[in-house]
Structures are given as structure tokens and as C-alpha cells.
Amino acid sequence: MKIICTKSDLLHGVNIVSKAVPSKTTMAILECILIDASTNEIKLTANDMELGIETRIIGDIKEKGIIALDAKIFTDIVRKLPDNDVTIETDANLKTTITCEKAKFNIIGKSGEDFSYLPYIEKNYYISISQFTLKEVIRQTIFSIADNDNNKLMTGELIDIKGDEFKVVSLDGHRISIRNIKLKESYDDKKVIVPGKTLIEISKILTGDLSSEVKLFFTDKHIVFEFDNTTVVSRLIEGEYFKIEQMLTNDYETKVKINKKELLSSIDRATLLVKEGDKKPIIINILDGKMELKINSFIGSMNEEIDITKEGKDILIGFNPKFLIDALRVIDDEDIDIYFVNPKAPCFIKDAEEKYTYLILPVNFNSVAN
Amino acid sequence: MKIICTKSDLLHGVNIVSKAVPSKTTMAILECILIDASTNEIKLTANDMELGIETRIIGDIKEKGIIALDAKIFTDIVRKLPDNDVTIETDANLKTTITCEKAKFNIIGKSGEDFSYLPYIEKNYYISISQFTLKEVIRQTIFSIADNDNNKLMTGELIDIKGDEFKVVSLDGHRISIRNIKLKESYDDKKVIVPGKTLIEISKILTGDLSSEVKLFFTDKHIVFEFDNTTVVSRLIEGEYFKIEQMLTNDYETKVKINKKELLSSIDRATLLVKEGDKKPIIINILDGKMELKINSFIGSMNEEIDITKEGKDILIGFNPKFLIDALRVIDDEDIDIYFVNPKAPCFIKDAEEKYTYLILPVNFNSVAN
Incomplete structure (x- = not known):
């Protein structure tokens, strides 16, 4: 096999298929990227048997052939090559020469025939x-x-x-x-x-x-x-x-409209006081016009208030702060609506059209101690 | 003690003195940052007994006093506060309240009296x-x-x-x-x-x-x-x-002028083939007008040529590539001069005015195997 392509096209392709190279495997062939130039196009493939990725790159095929190269070494080499045309050439003994400007690497490849190709998929629908x-x-x-x-x-x-x-x-x-x-x-x-x-x-x-x-x-x-x-x-x-x-419901006793960034920043601050593995809940007290947040841990305590618009009853409820943070981080809306039923039932963070719904179970807490 | 300062001034100061907080110590007080507002200025101090750092920050002292706060927790809290005025207030029991906008933290400090102040230094010269x-x-x-x-x-x-x-x-x-x-x-x-x-x-x-x-x-x-x-x-x-x-000399047998970036990139590429702990030297062969670089390892081999200007004899010499890379990375000159005596003597990378001199010992290598 002998192919020529630009370093940037090659690197782009290698970076894509690398995502399917397993970090640990007992099958050395799975740690390889297959370069297949046996037809009229250059295809790179990696496959960990669960996930397979194939991508085509632009290049010049001087001599048809296939070769499997250790993904880590090949990626490292390509990444560090000068920004110019790269020639990859193999001989009958699988010796592979990668040349770019005056730099020349020799590594030993594996036979492409041992490689697990992607399964053939009927593509009707x-x-x-x-x-x-x-x-x-x-x-x-x-x-x-x-x-x-x-x-x-x-x-x-x-x-x-x-x-x-x-x-x-x-x-x-x-x-x-x-x-x-x-x-x-x-x-x-x-x-x-x-x-x-x-x-x-x-x-x-x-x-x-x-x-x-x-x-x-x-x-x-x-x-x-x-x-x-x-x-x-x-x-x-x-x-x-x-x-x-059956876990979803539109009934609620309390509805809160709150600025997402303020809520996220406040919970984020509160978690400073919680060490890894220490399951301290954040206690949320919803009153007319304001949400009080409170956390108590061995390190210290924090409390904060945030202005809200409330419909329905007051409620005192506790959550694993991480679960709230995870959901709030991915919501793009400036203001969000949170729906509560009671302190033992999940809360729902959702928009009016239900483009997104995040259900989060509350945690028990000792309201006296807090 | 009661002080008020901006979050950004406080954070800047905390980040500076944190550099002297030991990561591991058996003395809990050394893990603290001391806030000293006992005079007319606010000073932050950290001291691991080897290295001590003190910095003054701008702020308003409402009530004089001192307190030592756990550096990690205090830094985390300050970092996550809103960008506004921060009030730090302590009571007689060392309970410390940090307030910013509607957020309020309570942590327990340590007595400033246990803290090791920086040694007093006579500052004449x-x-x-x-x-x-x-x-x-x-x-x-x-x-x-x-x-x-x-x-x-x-x-x-x-x-x-x-x-x-x-x-x-x-x-x-x-x-x-x-x-x-x-x-x-x-x-x-x-x-x-x-x-x-x-x-x-x-x-x-x-x-x-x-x-x-x-x-x-x-x-x-x-x-x-x-x-x-x-x-x-x-x-x-x-x-x-x-x-x-006595280790420095101005005598040389070979002088090479080379583009620093080309040399660094080439050695950097070559080290791809060397795994951690594997002491493969890079072999440098200096001939008229060109430097050949070569590395051989279990993974594969690389060779490359770089154009140079040479004075004196040809020389074949091996180096630990890391030592060359370390020196080349910190030199800002575009072209550098390297001086060689023989394959067993150190090489010198230095500029004409000797603003910098890097001496690097070569390593033995089997020239037949390579």
C-alpha cells in the first residue's frame, strides 16, 4: 500500500476513529486503526466490537492495500508531523514507513485481514x-x-x-x-x-x-x-x-419560577461545604416571593435567599445538590419553572412545551437538625 | 474582627498566599490563611515554615482583629462568591461569617495567636x-x-x-x-x-x-x-x-548553527517512540551542512535531517532527548549555536554573549546497533 494525504486530513480522520479504540483489551488487533485503501477511497476504521467508527479521508492512492497500525502510536506520530503531505507506505512484511518532509518513521503494522470490519447494515429506513x-x-x-x-x-x-x-x-x-x-x-x-x-x-x-x-x-x-x-x-x-x-404527572401543589443562573450559583456555592461521599442534602424552603437555601456540614453552614415567583403552597424539601446542579447546567433558559407536590415526591423542572423534563427525587432530612 | 473588601481583591490576595500553604502537614494551623486586620491594614499570610508569603489587600476595617481560616475552604468559598463586596466577621468563639449579597457562610476559624508569622528580617541591603x-x-x-x-x-x-x-x-x-x-x-x-x-x-x-x-x-x-x-x-x-x-570550557571541535524550532520539533517527534523509563538515546550525526537525527526503540525507528551551518569536525554523539528538549524549550532565539568537543564530553548550547549556557552530558550508545 502507498497513499499520500495531508497531515490535517489524516489527523482529522484519526481523531474521529480513535473514539472507538478500546482503552483496555486483550485483543491487540482492536487497539489498531485500519487503513483501507483497497478500493478507490481511503477509509480509516476502528472497532471495539460494541462501537465501530469508519471515516473516509481525501488522498492519493499510489498503490492499493490495507494495513492495521497501533492506534496510539499512529495517532501520536501523525499529531507531531509537520503540517505537510504525509506518505504512508507498507511492504510485504508489514513494515510501515510514514514520511513527511525530512522526517521518516518506521513501525511494524498488523495484517488488515485480522481486523474486525464494521457489520454490514441494510440501510432502507x-x-x-x-x-x-x-x-x-x-x-x-x-x-x-x-x-x-x-x-x-x-x-x-x-x-x-x-x-x-x-x-x-x-x-x-x-x-x-x-x-x-x-x-x-x-x-x-x-x-x-x-x-x-x-x-x-x-x-x-x-x-x-x-x-x-x-x-x-x-x-x-x-x-x-x-x-x-x-x-x-x-x-x-x-x-x-x-x-x-407512570412516573410523570402534571399535578402540583407548588410552582416556582426562578432565575436559573442564580439558583445554580447558589447550589454550586453550597456544595463547597460537602466533601466527596458526604451525603448532605441542600434544604430548600419555599415561601412567598423567596426561596431559602441552606446546607449544614461538618465544615460549616451556608444559607442564601433567592427571589422567586410562587404559586401554591409553601414547601420545605431536601435534595442531593449534585442532581439539581446536573440538570440546571444543561438548561439554556434564563428562567425556569419547578413543580413540587410534597416533600416525599419528585420535583419536576420543565418548560411549558415540555421540550425538556427533569424529574428529581428528594431526600429525607431531619428538619430539626437543620 | 469585621472587614469588608471586594471579592476580586480578596481572591487575588488569597491566590497569592495560597502558594505557601503546604499540601501535607501535621500542623493544622499551617493549612490556614491568617487574616490580620489588627492594625490599619488587612494582611493575608500563609507560611509552611520554609516559605512564607504575606500580601496586603485593600478593604475597610470595621473592627480590628485577626483570624486563621482553613486555606482550602476559604479559597473555595471566596472563588465562588458573587462578584461584589464581601464581609468577613468573627465572634469571640472564632465563628466566622462570610457574607456576600444574599449568600452567607459560617465556618469555624482558628486563633490567629497560634499562627507562625513570617520571621522578622532586617532590610538594609x-x-x-x-x-x-x-x-x-x-x-x-x-x-x-x-x-x-x-x-x-x-x-x-x-x-x-x-x-x-x-x-x-x-x-x-x-x-x-x-x-x-x-x-x-x-x-x-x-x-x-x-x-x-x-x-x-x-x-x-x-x-x-x-x-x-x-x-x-x-x-x-x-x-x-x-x-x-x-x-x-x-x-x-x-x-x-x-x-x-571548572566544568565550563570555550574550546570546541565542532560548532553547529541550527534553527531551534526545527531541532525541537524533530526531537519531540522522535520521543514518541520512547516509552517512559526506556532510556533510548537520540543519535545525532553532524556532517557538512546537515544534522541527521535517529532513534531506535522497540516500537519503531525514526530518522530525520535538518539543514545546519557547521564549523569543524564531523561528530556522532548521543543524548537523552529529554535533556535537549528541556533546554530548547526555554531558549527564545530563532537560531542557536551548539558546541561539541567529542562524543564523551558535554555539549554546550549558548549564545555569543553567554546570557545563557546549557551544558548537557552525552550518553553512550552502541553505534553498530544504531
């Missing part, structure tokens, strides 16, 4: 969504997947398509995050659970461009994302997702 | 140098102090003043870094060894302003740096520094 929107809905929900494998379903996100409605849901047993998007067209119903890791990696690759589309293809076992010159294939998580409808 | 210059000479020499305590002298830097010459030296047994500065005036001779840690911390505080001066005071056991509203006091390292003059 797809839905289309902008890169910007997909990146946003991931950012606004991914924080509430479970961080351990105890319940596999919780490590993924539900993607639920009904007509022109595109809904993304994540939950971890303490909170639920829901984002609803209107699609430009209507599609057949589809309900899949996508691994959180796939969504995290894909949101790093997406440019966030408003005018550029991502195509989503589905099979029984896989989801495929196609955008720009890149194809991402991920296994789905099998099983039936949680019935979240 | 001082030398003056710009913040910019001091920051630069530290940056350009600090990397070659020893990183372990086996030889205490090597963990510090020599500051050697003779007339109007200000010389800074560091060495670690494999290399020597020397910076020479011309002072505006002549001073009495002075030779002290300053702990590397002191210099690292002080260079973080220095603004690097060309027009702002630092005053250096000396005693038998201490050095004092005074600049802006800040005083830094550090113990000196006791002992006789190494005689470096």
Missing part, C-alpha cells in the same frame, strides 16, 4: 436530524445515565420515535431526564436503547453544525449514525426500557 | 530586578534542578551576584543551566542557594511586568522578595554550591 440537535439532546440527558453496570438498561438512553416526535430518555433510579424534539417529517415508530458510551463518543465527533444532517439507521441489534464522511455503528442494549409515563 | 527578568530567569533554569532530595544542594538554584552581574545556576548531575543578567547598578557580592520550590511558587505570583520591580533582601538564613503588595520570605539552603567554572 432512516431518520434525519441536524448535528446540532443530536449533540444538544445528548448533552442535555447523558448525565443521568447510571455510572455502573448493575442495571444494564440504565447505562443507555432510550431513543423513542413516534411520528414526528423524537424523544430521548435517561434515568438512574434517582432522576429522569427527557428531551422531546419535533422532527421535520414523520417516521415509523421506533424504540431503541443506545449505550451511553456510544452517545458520549458520538457527541465528541459531531461538529454541532445546524445545517448538517445526521442519518440514523436501525436494525434489531444496531444503530448506525451517518454524517459528513463518517459512519458510526453501535450495538443496541437489548431489553424493555422502563415505563416512565 | 537590597538589589532590584524587574518582575519580568526574575520570572524569565527562573523559567529558563528551574527545569534542571534535581527532582529528588539525594543531594539537597541540587534541589535549589544558586543566585550569584558580583557587581552588576546577576547569575542563576541549576544543575542535576547530568546538565547545568546558567543565566547571566546585567543589573542596572552594582551591588556587593552575594551568593545564596534558594530552594527550587520557592522559585517555582514565586514565578507563579510574579506578573512578569517589565516596569515593575522586585526587591531582593538577604540574611544569612533567608531571602526576601518584595513586589507589589507582597512579601515572600524563604529559607536558604545551607552549604557550598558546586564549583561550576
Whole structure:
């Protein structure tokens, strides 16, 4: 194989496919990036068997062929090359020479034949969504997947398509995050659970461009994302997702309108006094026109007041401050509405059109001690 | 005590003195920042017994007093306060209330009387140098102090003043870094060894302003740096520094003029192939008009050529690439001169006026294997 491409095109491609290189594996071939120039295009591929990414780069194929190169070493080399044309040439013994200006690297590759190509996916049916929107809905929900494998379903996100409605849901047993998007067209119903890791990696690759589309293809076992010159294939998580409808309600006893930034800053300050692992709740006391926030820990105490608009009853309720912070950080609205039922029931942070809904369970606290 | 100052003034002061708070100590009082408003000014102090920093901040003293507050918690709180006036008030039980807008923190302080104030230093004689210059000479020499305590002298830097010459030296047994500065005036001779840690911390505080001066005071056991509203006091390292003059020579067999950036990039690329702890030398072959660089490791090999201007003999010599990189990174010149004697003698990177001199010992290598 002998190919020539620019350093920047090569680096761009390598950075994309690297997202699918596993950090730990016993199969050395999975730690490689495959360069496939066996046809008339140059494709880079990485695949950890759960998640596979393939991207096409522009270049000149002088001699067709394929080679698998250690992803870490190859990436490091490409990153540090001068900003000029790069030639990659292999011989029959898999010796690979990477040349750029007067710099010449020799490394030993692996046979491309041992590489696991992406599974072949029948691409009949797809839905289309902008890169910007997909990146946003991931950012606004991914924080509430479970961080351990105890319940596999919780490590993924539900993607639920009904007509022109595109809904993304994540939950971890303490909170639920829901984002609803209107699609430009209507599609057949589809309900899949996508691994959180796939969504995290894909949101790093997406440019966030408003005018550029991502195509989503589905099979029984896989989801495929196609955008720009890149194809991402991920296994789905099998099983039936949680019935979240029965956990949602529109009833409330107290409704609060509050400036999001003020609330976030205040809770953020309060958590200074809480050390890692120390489960001190933030106590929120809602009265006419004001919200009092209070936290007590071994380190000290903080209290603060924020002006609000209130409808309904007063309420005293406690939360894990992290859960509030996580949700508030991803909401872009200046003012938000929070709905409460009672101190033992979840609160809901949601906008009028329910484009987003964040359900957060409260925690018990000893109101006397606080 | 009751004081009022702006969040930004307070944060600026806290960030400065924090540099002298030890990360680990058995004496809880050393983990504190002392706020001293017992006179007509507000002083913040931290002191780890080796290094002490005091800075004055602007503010309003409503009630005189002193208090010592845990540095980490206090810094975190100040950092997250709204950008407005901050009131700090203490009561007889050392309960400290920090108020800013509607946020109010309560933490327990420690008695200021237990705090170790900075030692009193007689300030008769001082030398003056710009913040910019001091920051630069530290940056350009600090990397070659020893990183372990086996030889205490090597963990510090020599500051050697003779007339109007200000010389800074560091060495670690494999290399020597020397910076020479011309002072505006002549001073009495002075030779002290300053702990590397002191210099690292002080260079973080220095603004690097060309027009702002630092005053250096000396005693038998201490050095004092005074600049802006800040005083830094550090113990000196006791002992006789190494005689470096006998290691320096102006004789050479080969002189090379080379573009610094090209050389640095090339060595930087080569080190990709060297894993941590793997002591592979970079082999440099100097011929008429070109320098060949070569590295071989278990991962692969790299070679590269750089155009040079050469005087004298050809030479083949090996170096620890890190030592070359460290020196090249801090040199600001576009082209540099490197002087060689033979493959077993140190090379010298220095400018014509010897404002800087970097001596680096070569390493043995098997020229057949490479």
C-alpha cells in the first residue's frame, strides 16, 4: 500500500476513529486503526466490537492495500508531523514507513485481514436530524445515565420515535431526564436503547453544525449514525426500557419560577461545604416571593435567599445538590419553572412545551437538625 | 474582627498566599490563611515554615482583629462568591461569617495567636530586578534542578551576584543551566542557594511586568522578595554550591548553527517512540551542512535531517532527548549555536554573549546497533 494525504486530513480522520479504540483489551488487533485503501477511497476504521467508527479521508492512492497500525502510536506520530503531505507506505512484511518532509518513521503494522470490519447494515429506513440537535439532546440527558453496570438498561438512553416526535430518555433510579424534539417529517415508530458510551463518543465527533444532517439507521441489534464522511455503528442494549409515563404527572401543589443562573450559583456555592461521599442534602424552603437555601456540614453552614415567583403552597424539601446542579447546567433558559407536590415526591423542572423534563427525587432530612 | 473588601481583591490576595500553604502537614494551623486586620491594614499570610508569603489587600476595617481560616475552604468559598463586596466577621468563639449579597457562610476559624508569622528580617541591603527578568530567569533554569532530595544542594538554584552581574545556576548531575543578567547598578557580592520550590511558587505570583520591580533582601538564613503588595520570605539552603567554572570550557571541535524550532520539533517527534523509563538515546550525526537525527526503540525507528551551518569536525554523539528538549524549550532565539568537543564530553548550547549556557552530558550508545 502507498497513499499520500495531508497531515490535517489524516489527523482529522484519526481523531474521529480513535473514539472507538478500546482503552483496555486483550485483543491487540482492536487497539489498531485500519487503513483501507483497497478500493478507490481511503477509509480509516476502528472497532471495539460494541462501537465501530469508519471515516473516509481525501488522498492519493499510489498503490492499493490495507494495513492495521497501533492506534496510539499512529495517532501520536501523525499529531507531531509537520503540517505537510504525509506518505504512508507498507511492504510485504508489514513494515510501515510514514514520511513527511525530512522526517521518516518506521513501525511494524498488523495484517488488515485480522481486523474486525464494521457489520454490514441494510440501510432502507432512516431518520434525519441536524448535528446540532443530536449533540444538544445528548448533552442535555447523558448525565443521568447510571455510572455502573448493575442495571444494564440504565447505562443507555432510550431513543423513542413516534411520528414526528423524537424523544430521548435517561434515568438512574434517582432522576429522569427527557428531551422531546419535533422532527421535520414523520417516521415509523421506533424504540431503541443506545449505550451511553456510544452517545458520549458520538457527541465528541459531531461538529454541532445546524445545517448538517445526521442519518440514523436501525436494525434489531444496531444503530448506525451517518454524517459528513463518517459512519458510526453501535450495538443496541437489548431489553424493555422502563415505563416512565407512570412516573410523570402534571399535578402540583407548588410552582416556582426562578432565575436559573442564580439558583445554580447558589447550589454550586453550597456544595463547597460537602466533601466527596458526604451525603448532605441542600434544604430548600419555599415561601412567598423567596426561596431559602441552606446546607449544614461538618465544615460549616451556608444559607442564601433567592427571589422567586410562587404559586401554591409553601414547601420545605431536601435534595442531593449534585442532581439539581446536573440538570440546571444543561438548561439554556434564563428562567425556569419547578413543580413540587410534597416533600416525599419528585420535583419536576420543565418548560411549558415540555421540550425538556427533569424529574428529581428528594431526600429525607431531619428538619430539626437543620 | 469585621472587614469588608471586594471579592476580586480578596481572591487575588488569597491566590497569592495560597502558594505557601503546604499540601501535607501535621500542623493544622499551617493549612490556614491568617487574616490580620489588627492594625490599619488587612494582611493575608500563609507560611509552611520554609516559605512564607504575606500580601496586603485593600478593604475597610470595621473592627480590628485577626483570624486563621482553613486555606482550602476559604479559597473555595471566596472563588465562588458573587462578584461584589464581601464581609468577613468573627465572634469571640472564632465563628466566622462570610457574607456576600444574599449568600452567607459560617465556618469555624482558628486563633490567629497560634499562627507562625513570617520571621522578622532586617532590610538594609537590597538589589532590584524587574518582575519580568526574575520570572524569565527562573523559567529558563528551574527545569534542571534535581527532582529528588539525594543531594539537597541540587534541589535549589544558586543566585550569584558580583557587581552588576546577576547569575542563576541549576544543575542535576547530568546538565547545568546558567543565566547571566546585567543589573542596572552594582551591588556587593552575594551568593545564596534558594530552594527550587520557592522559585517555582514565586514565578507563579510574579506578573512578569517589565516596569515593575522586585526587591531582593538577604540574611544569612533567608531571602526576601518584595513586589507589589507582597512579601515572600524563604529559607536558604545551607552549604557550598558546586564549583561550576571548572566544568565550563570555550574550546570546541565542532560548532553547529541550527534553527531551534526545527531541532525541537524533530526531537519531540522522535520521543514518541520512547516509552517512559526506556532510556533510548537520540543519535545525532553532524556532517557538512546537515544534522541527521535517529532513534531506535522497540516500537519503531525514526530518522530525520535538518539543514545546519557547521564549523569543524564531523561528530556522532548521543543524548537523552529529554535533556535537549528541556533546554530548547526555554531558549527564545530563532537560531542557536551548539558546541561539541567529542562524543564523551558535554555539549554546550549558548549564545555569543553567554546570557545563557546549557551544558548537557552525552550518553553512550552502541553505534553498530544504531
